[in-house]
Amino acid sequence: xxxxxxxxxxxxxxxxxxxxxxxxxxxxxxxxxxxxxxxxxxxxxxxxxxxxxxxxxxxxxxxxxxxxxxxxxxxxxxxxxxxxxxxxxxxxxxxxxxxxxxxxxxxxxxxxxxxxxxxxxxxxxxxxxxxxxxxxxxxxxxxxxxxxxxxxxxxxxxxx
Numbered sequence: 534x535x536x537x538x539x540x541x542x543x544x545x546x547x548x549x550x551x552x553x554x555x556x557x558x559x560x561x562x563x564x565x566x567x568x569x570x571x572x573x574x575x576x577x578x579x580x581x582x583x584x585x586x587x588x589x590x591x592x593x594x595x596x597x598x599x600x601x602x603x604x605x606x607x608x609x610x611x612x613x614x615x616x617x618x619x620x621x622x623x624x625x626x627x628x629x630x631x632x633x634x635x636x637x638x639x640x641x642x643x644x645x646x647x648x649x650x651x652x653x654x655x656x657x658x659x660x661x662x663x664x665x666x667x668x669x670x671x672x673x674x675x676x677x678x679x680x681x682x683x684x685x686x687x688x689x690x691x692x693x
Contacts, residue, residue, distance in 0.1 A: 559612055560620035566606045567624035570597060571631040578631075578638040586642045587685050590635065594662065594681060603666040625659070632658045636688070645692030654688055 552558040577593035597603045610621045632655035640647050647654060661684050665677055 556612075556614040556616040559609055559614070560616040563606065563609050563617060563620040563624050566602050566609070567627050570602050570606065571627055573597070574631045574635060578635045581635075581638040581642045583642050583644070586639045587682070587689075590639060590685070591678065591681055594665070595678075597662070598666060598669050598677065601669070603662060604669060607663050607666055628659050629655050632656075632662075639685075639689075640692055643689070643692070645689065647692050649691050654691065657688075 552561065573596065574593060577589055581589050606624065609617060610624075612618070612621075629652070633651050636647070636651045636654045636658060640651070665680065668677065
């Protein structure tokens with residue numbers, strides 16, 4: 534808590550006033566990061582068009598990889614304190630919903646109908662993005678885009 538107070542240039546007492554302990558602070562951070570990520574994801578989903586469907590999603594993903602919010606969220610999910618675990622479960626539900634909307638937007642823009650429920654495809658999308666975020670530091674330039682394109686090619690083959 535002292536490190537957080539020092540980094541924020543506020544007193545430790547002020548941090549404790551708002552957060553009862555480290556777990557509460559981390560749980561709040563999980564919720565905040567999730568809101569930021571899914572807000573940007575939903576905005577990107579609203580701009581999906583037939584001519585840019587996959588590229589629009591990549592633009593959003595690339596931004597998330599650059600920001601590091603997704604990677605931080607994945608790291609926080611490893612915390613096993615009850616507050617953080619609960620916040621992580623809630624975050625996953627919100628992320629699945631946003632991913633379902635994104636998958637549905639891409640399929641609709643391309644006039645495809647998924648042969649697999651969008652919610653299941655969204656589950657795979659969330660897992661893929663989490664994995665992709667953890668490789669950001671070690672990936673060669675262009676590697677993540679290639680993986681992303683291969684992933685979406687596979688997803689789109691599940692459409693009629």
